[in-house]
Amino acid sequence: KLQKLETLFNRISRGETPVNVKMYLVATAQDKNVRRLYEKLKRKGETLSSTFKASLGLELRKAFEEEVLEAITHGLLGESKPITVLESNLGFLTPIGYVKRPKISGEGIFIGEDIDYGTLVFYDFEKYLTKHMVIVGPTGRGKTTLLYTIAKRVIEQYDVPIWVLDLRGEFIGLSKTIGVSVVDPEKTPVNLMLPWFTSPRLRARQLVDLIKALTDLEPTEEYVLYMSILKSYERTQHPNLETLIGIIKEEKSSNPELELKFYTLLTKIEQLNSKVFLGSNYNNVFSIVKKPVIFALYKLPEEYRKIYALAILQVLTNYMLTLTPTNKLRHLVLIDEAWRLTDTKSGSKIVRSLVKEGRGYGLAVALASQDITDFPKDVLDNAGTIIVFGSNSKDYIEAVAKYMKLNEGEKERMTWLKTGEALIRITGDPRPIWVKIIPENMETRNIITKVENR
Numbered sequence: 453k454l455q456k457l458e459t460l461f462n463r464i465s466r467g468e469t470p471v472n473v474k475m476y477l478v479a480t481a482q483d484k485n486v487r488r489l490y491e492k493l494k495r496k497g498e499t500l501s502s503t504f505k506a507s508l509g510l511e512l513r514k515a516f517e518e519e520v521l522e523a524i525t526h527g528l529l530g531e532s533k534p535i536t537v538l539e540s541n542l543g544f545l546t547p548i549g550y551v552k553r554p555k556i557s558g559e560g561i562f563i564g565e566d567i568d569y570g571t572l573v574f575y576d577f578e579k580y581l582t583k584h585m586v587i588v589g590p591t592g593r594g595k596t597t598l599l600y601t602i603a604k605r606v607i608e609q610y611d612v613p614i615w616v617l618d619l620r621g622e623f624i625g626l627s628k629t630i631g632v633s634v635v636d637p638e639k640t641p642v643n644l645m646l647p648w649f650t651s652p653r654l655r656a657r658q659l660v661d662l663i664k665a666l667t668d669l670e671p672t673e674e675y676v677l678y679m680s681i682l683k684s685y686e687r688t689q690h691p692n693l694e695t696l697i698g699i700i701k702e703e704k705s706s707n708p709e710l711e712l713k714f715y716t717l718l719t720k721i722e723q724l725n726s727k728v729f730l731g732s733n734y735n736n737v738f739s740i741v742k743k744p745v746i747f748a749l750y751k752l753p754e755e756y757r758k759i760y761a762l763a764i765l766q767v768l769t770n771y772m773l774t775l776t777p778t779n780k781l782r783h784l785v786l787i788d789e790a791w792r793l794t795d796t797k798s799g800s801k802i803v804r805s806l807v808k809e810g811r812g813y814g815l816a817v818a819l820a821s822q823d824i825t826d827f828p829k830d831v832l833d834n835a836g837t838i839i840v841f842g843s844n845s846k847d848y849i850e851a852v853a854k855y856m857k858l859n860e861g862e863k864e865r866m867t868w869l870k871t872g873e874a875l876i877r878i879t880g881d882p883r884p885i886w887v888k889i890i891p892e893n894m895e896t897r898n899i900i901t902k903v904e905n906r
């Protein structure tokens with residue numbers, strides 16, 4: 453009887469954004485005494501409200517007067533037929549097993565130890581796949597170590613490709629694990645200009661977004677760039693930055709009235725690192741999407757790491773969308789220092805779309821950053837798992853507490869956490885878990901952990 457609602461719910465959890473969905477729940481009761489009738493209805497309302505909260509995570513509120521009118525005229529008396537549900541049926545309203553506490557031990561990869569109970573904590577990516585993982589913590593608390601540990605254990609335990617965007621050379625130790633490839637953007641780059649897993653038109657749009665994450669573009673520049681990318685695709689099978697620059701120059705000479713616009717666009721494009729858009733000796737993305745890959749982005753000049761990382765995420769999003777929907781784990785992507793990618797509107801859009809689009813297709817995303825505010829709001833709101841390391845900064849604790857709905861005692865406890873200790877909260881689980889993460893040895897990593905000024 454609640455199929456419609458379930459369908460809606462499933463579509464939303466797959467990542468679709470509802471524009472506006474209104475659902476009216478009408479409780480009915482009978483009594484001759486108005487006072488008692490009111491009490492009965494009130495109780496029913498409360499039951500409904502807690503059932504919906506517990507099973508679907510939906511908040512109900514009392515309808516306003518004009519909404520009651522609207523419900524009567526459009527809904528109850530109009531076209532749409534209300535669904536009648538008996539109270540005895542409400543128990544079936546549980547598309548996700550909230551009532552059963554999500555099992556955090558025994559299945560999945562090993563994370564560490566519950567500080568309070570001494571039990572071992574496991575994390576099952578398959579179970580929480582529809583939602584991504586957000587890791588927050590100040591520098592030096594153990595974010596990278598946690599990501600590394602997750603990567604290592606996932607590679608060993610699951611037969612799925614995992615992509616790591618290594619911006620600082622901290623994950624290279626993973627390349628010792630069997631089956632892991634390293635993509636070095638200098639030696640064996642990926643030609644990120646090609647329309648991998650998508651149409652030329654869409655890729656051209658994406659490339660415009662990508663370049664906007666690096667440099668501002670005016671609307672005219674944006675348009676010229678888009679058209680020129682499309683022309684590059686027509687010109688040759690493997691266009692690169694030089695092809696693109698050549699085409700913009702040709703366009704420039706045939707549009708003398710727009711001379712200045714072309715000139716500024718050209719300067720911006722010429723600044724791009726040709727390595728990022730290299731045409732020859734490139735990696736075939738078709739073969740690497742199926743493998744565990746460390747993208748050694750730290751080998752690129754600092755200012756191009758971001759654009760390369762974002763382009764990889766676009767390509768991965770495109771790839772996921774070519775597959776059939778699934779609820780099995782199919783691909784995992786780890787993004788450390790996510791703030792570096794989400795610091796512009798375009799960058800943030802690319803990360804959001806990866807998280808949102810990949811969801812129904814078996815893509816798990818784990819993102820780490822220093823502050824909870826580094827994450828786009830919808831990425832946070834849809835995070836299934838939040839792992840927060842401790843800090844003694846008041847602002848940090850307050851920001852975290854707001855999202856995790858921590859009480860005073862829990863806030864206080866956050867300030868006492870040591871390196872490697874974190875609070876884990878999983879959607880649908882009211883109880884936060886305090887965990888000591890038991891890490892993998894990162895022996896081979898380059899020691900380039902420097903204090904960052906942000």
Ligand SMILES: Nc1ncnc2c1ncn2[C@@H]1O[C@H](COP(=O)(O)OP(=O)(O)O)[C@@H](O)[C@H]1O
Pocket residue numbers: 589590591592593594595596597598871872873888889890891901
């Ligand atoms: N779970 C842990 N147990 C013990 N030591 C840890 C743990 N996590 C991190 N460390 C140590 O703390 C230091 C900083 O860790 P790192 O993961 O680089 O932090 P972040 O990425 O948050 O800056 C490293 O020397 C690391 O070995």
Ligand SMILES: [Mg+2]
Pocket residue numbers: 592595596597788
């Ligand atoms: Mg780190």
